[in-house]
Amino acid sequence: MQYTDPDIESSYHTGTIGKTLYEQVLKLKPQKIVEIGTLHGYTTVIMAMALDELGEGHINAYDLFEEYPYKHPTFEGTTKNIERYGLSKYVTLAKKDLDSWLANPEDFDMLYFDISNTGDTVDAVYASVKDRIKKGAIVLFEGGSKERDQVEWISKYNKRPIGEAKAPYTVIDSSFPSLSMLG
Ligand SMILES: C[S@@+](CC[C@H](N)C(=O)[O-])C[C@H]1O[C@@H](n2cnc3c(N)ncnc32)[C@H](O)[C@@H]1O
Numbered sequence: 001m002q003y004t005d006p007d008i009e010s011s012y013h014t015g016t017i018g019k020t021l022y023e024q025v026l027k028l029k030p031q032k033i034v035e036i037g038t039l040h041g042y043t044t045v046i047m048a049m050a051l052d053e054l055g056e057g058h059i060n061a062y063d064l065f066e067e068y069p070y071k072h073p074t075f076e077g078t079t080k081n082i083e084r085y086g087l088s089k090y091v092t093l094a095k096k097d098l099d100s101w102l103a104n105p106e107d108f109d110m111l112y113f114d115i116s117n118t119g120d121t122v123d124a125v126y127a128s129v130k131d132r133i134k135k136g137a138i139v140l141f142e143g144g145s146k147e148r149d150q151v152e153w154i155s156k157y158n159k160r161p162i163g164e165a166k167a168p169y170t171v172i173d174s175s176f177p178s179l180s181m182l183g
Helices: 017-028 042-054 075-084 098-103 119-134 152-156
Strands: 032-036 058-063 091-095 110-113 138-142 169-173 179-182
Touching: 017 042, 017 110, 017 138, 017 169, 017 179, 032 042, 032 098, 042 058, 042 075, 042 091, 075 091, 098 119, 110 119, 119 138, 119 179
Parallel strands: 032 058, 032 110, 058 091, 110 138
Antiparallel strands: 138 179, 169 179
């Protein structure tokens, strides 16, 4: 399926990180993608569009759904959004917390994490998957730019900016909120 900006609630419509994510999947041709922090399915649908274009691959997409105490998706709503694009065969949606996934990470060719990331999130993911990165797996995440670190909630809730993470990363799309590659 060719890229179109999905008609799914997300704060990423104004930038280009969706298109960049789509292009990364086309380029890297991952058989197995893991996404953590799917919300209403905007980035999930984008990666599934690219898998459909490639004709193969699968996404295991996780979120806390109704258990997330702040603004959260519903499992049913996200499922319906993916169905609406005819992409359900590329996606398995499940409720899972990042920390429990990191404690026992499954195999993946590409990981995309997007849970309102902070410097702590980036360091925790890197510590858990750096060996996979060395073996060629790709890890992308939301954030990483200076502008993204200035969002109000980082200072308001005393969170560590991503720029202070010890883990190495490169910003691959600086349009707000930005997209980065770990390692
Ligand atoms: C910024 S949103 C993700 C945006 C989304 N990828 C999109 O396409 O618009 C963050 C999501 O992470 C989920 N989340 C927050 N903490 C989490 C955790 N520890 N484990 C799994 N999901 C989490 C929230 O429920 C929320 O849906």
